[in-house]
Amino acid sequence: xxxxxxxxxxxxxxxxxxxxxxxxxxxxxxxxxxxxxxxxxxxxxxxxxxxxxxxxxxxxxxxxxxxxxxxxxxxxxxxxxxxxxxxxxxxxxxxxxxxxxxxxxxxxxxxxxxxxxxxxxxxxxxxxxxxxxxxxxxxxxxxxxxxxxxxxxxxxxxxxxxxxxxxxxxxxxxxxxxxxxxxxxxxxxxxxxxxxxxxxxxxxxxxxxxxxxxxxxxxxxxxxxxxxxxxxxxxxxxxxxxxxxxxxxxxxxxxxxxxxxxxxxxxxxxxxxxxxxxxxxxxxxxxxxxxxxxxxxxxxxxxxxxxxxxxxxxxxxxxxxxxxxxxxxxxxxxxxxxxxxxxxxxxxxxxxxxxxxxxxxxxxxxxxxxxxxxxxxxxxxxxxxxxxxxxxxxxxxxxxxxxxxxxxxxxxxxxxxxxxxxx
Ligand SMILES: C[S@@+](CC[C@H](N)C(=O)[O-])C[C@H]1O[C@@H](n2cnc3c(N)ncnc32)[C@H](O)[C@@H]1O
Numbered sequence: 001x002x003x004x005x006x007x008x009x010x011x012x013x014x015x016x017x018x019x020x021x022x023x024x025x026x027x028x029x030x031x032x033x034x035x036x037x038x039x040x041x042x043x044x045x046x047x048x049x050x051x052x053x054x055x056x057x058x059x060x061x062x063x064x065x066x067x068x069x070x071x072x073x074x075x076x077x078x079x080x081x082x083x084x085x086x087x088x089x090x091x092x093x094x095x096x097x098x099x100x101x102x103x104x105x106x107x108x109x110x111x112x113x114x115x116x117x118x119x120x121x122x123x124x125x126x127x128x129x130x131x132x133x134x135x136x137x138x139x140x141x142x143x144x145x146x147x148x149x150x151x152x153x154x155x156x157x158x159x160x161x162x163x164x165x166x167x168x169x170x171x172x173x174x175x176x177x178x179x180x181x182x183x184x185x186x187x188x189x190x191x192x193x194x195x196x197x198x199x200x201x202x203x204x205x206x207x208x209x210x211x212x213x214x215x216x217x218x219x220x221x222x223x224x225x226x227x228x229x230x231x232x233x234x235x236x237x238x239x240x241x242x243x244x245x246x247x248x249x250x251x252x253x254x255x256x257x258x259x260x261x262x263x264x265x266x267x268x269x270x271x272x273x274x275x276x277x278x279x280x281x282x283x284x285x286x287x288x289x290x291x292x293x294x295x296x297x298x299x300x301x302x303x304x305x306x307x308x309x310x311x312x313x314x315x316x317x318x319x320x321x322x323x324x325x326x327x328x329x330x331x332x333x334x335x336x337x338x339x340x341x342x343x344x345x346x347x348x349x350x351x352x353x354x355x356x357x358x359x360x361x362x363x364x365x366x367x368x369x370x371x372x373x374x375x376x377x378x379x380x381x382x383x384x385x386x387x388x389x390x391x392x393x394x395x396x397x398x399x400x401x402x403x404x405x406x407x408x409x410x411x412x413x414x415x416x417x418x419x420x421x422x423x
Contacts, residue, residue, distance in 0.1 A: 021070050021087055022063065028052075030094040039096070053097050068105045075106050076118040079157045100270075103159050107210050108274040117210070119217035121153070125225055128152050128197070135165050137172065143373065144348040152197060153221045158188025158214050160270050162263050162313060166347065166373070167191040170261045171198050174309040174375065178237070179258035182303065184246035184296070187272075189215030191261050192239055193222055199235035200259075203252070205244040207280075208273040215241045245278045247295045252303045260300050260310040264293065266326055267317045286317060286324035293326075294333040301337045304378045309342060310334075315349065315371035327372035339376035347371045 024042040031038050039052045043063060048055050056064040067088070074084045081099035088096045109115040134149040148156055148163035167183075167190055175181060177199040183191035186204030192215060195202035206212055219239060226234035244250050246264065265272060265281035267289045273279040280296075283289040293314075300310050312334075317324040331341060349371050 022066060025067075025088060025096065026091040028090045028094075028096065030090060030092075030096075051097060053101055068109065071102050071105050072109055072115065072117075075102065079118075079120040079155075081106075081157070081159065100159070104271070104274060107208070107272075110210050110213075111208075111274045111276065117213060119214055120157075121217070121221050122155055125153060130165070130168070135168060138169055138345075141343060141345045142348070143169070143345055144350075146350060152193060153218055153225065154190065154193060155188075155218075158190075158211070160265075160272065161188045161190050164190050164194055166263075166313065167194045167261050168198070170311045170373075170375075171195055171200060171259070174261075174311060175200055175259040177235075180256065181259045181261055182249075182252065182257045183262045184249060184260065184300070185262050185264045186215055186241060187211050187263065189218045189241065191263075192241065193218060195261075196222060196234065196237060196239045199237055201237045202239045204241040205246055205249060206241070207243070207245055207276050207278050209243070209276075211272070212241060212243055246280075247278075247292065247299055249299055249303055254302045255305045257303045258305060258308050260304060260308075260312070262311070263313045264296065266315045267319075267324065269315075269317050286319065286326070290326065290329050290333060293330055294336070297330075297334040297337045297339065300334075301339060301378060306378055306380045308378050310339065310376040310378070311373060312376075313347060313371055313373045316368060318365060318368065327374070330372070330374055334374070334376050338379065340379055341374070342377045343373075343375035345373035345375065347373050 028042050029040040035050070037050045039048045039050075040046070041048060041052060041055055041060070043060050046055060046059075056067070071084055071088075074087055075081070078084070081102045084102045085095060085097065085099040088102075090096070106117065110117050128151060130149050130151045134147065134151065143166070145163045145165045148154075149165050149168075150156075151164070154164045171181060171191075171194055179200050181191065181195045181200045181202040183195075183202070183204045186192060186206045188211065189204060192202045192204045196219070204215060206215070219241065223234065242251070246262075265279075267286050268281050268284050270281060271279070272281045276282070280289065280292050283292055304310055312330065314326050314330050316326050331344070335341065347370065349369050
């Protein structure tokens, strides 16, 4: 495997050890809680409802730019969004904004200002395999992961990532050593890391530059550490991450993939990029989002080999007083493409936005505590049923992602994975 070196940061980008957080932040007055929260602007004394952030961006853009520079410097030191969030608190320890604000600003700087980001490696890898407490093969269709696994180089720093127990279980149940696994929404690379240690070939795609940097860095780290620590023999398979759109999957041959193991955005519940137009988490309208998921399903059906599995984790969305049933609709839309439903697994959700300090509580609504892990199978004699206008081959060819080079980690190209015979 050929690895590209990580980008080096300039001294300015790394920041000095004395991280200058504007001292006025410590004096900010905050009263109330959640819906009733009031924050007094330290520069003009305006009293803002709930959050100071829109006001800062609009009225004090120069000071906001300084705050966001400090955010980036802190982020580069720790990669810990919650740590950065906590630094921006007043002298009573009241937080100014959530870690999502930090996440958005870091991504904005990377995507629109081209500022380099330092991806931190895990300080110590104590074990390469999950402990019995962390991971036991699931035996039913309810999967509960109370504590995310932290074996190997896994870290939780990619916002919205899934616990490594989930891709591990999917890979163990629905694939075999030497198979080709595809994660078209690869995020921070959890699936690729698990595929690699479990001896599967793997390709990941993501539309976000930040995701590609994180995944590339994690793969390099795994490779380097495995080479150093002779105790751990990393299987000799091909693993790569590419910049591209899950609806297009440029360069992937039809019927070449054994297992799709993936975790798309749930509408715009959590936004992954700052301004990337093909980012599905920027599609606000739930119906339009499902139309895009149907295109994804159409392309998945094409690239999967007959008899191959597709496991997709998706949750519903509560918005404007309505429940948008993304789980059920994904089943319907994937069926229309020709997929068979193999398993419907309920995955319990232990953390979400409602556990954040700023969340506006709505006592009349039950908190969503589950997601759906939907496992589909392509029939042995399956042909895609085109119920939507899929992305055409011409669009696919002309799409910018079709011409972009593999990002960060270059392994063998997809053509090295021959079309497989159905099992
Ligand atoms: C839920 S996250 C995946 C997290 C991943 N399972 C992990 O453990 O890190 C969804 C990812 O989909 C990506 N994404 C959004 N739209 C996309 C598209 N059209 N094609 C490919 N990736 C996309 C986002 O950038 C984000 O990284």
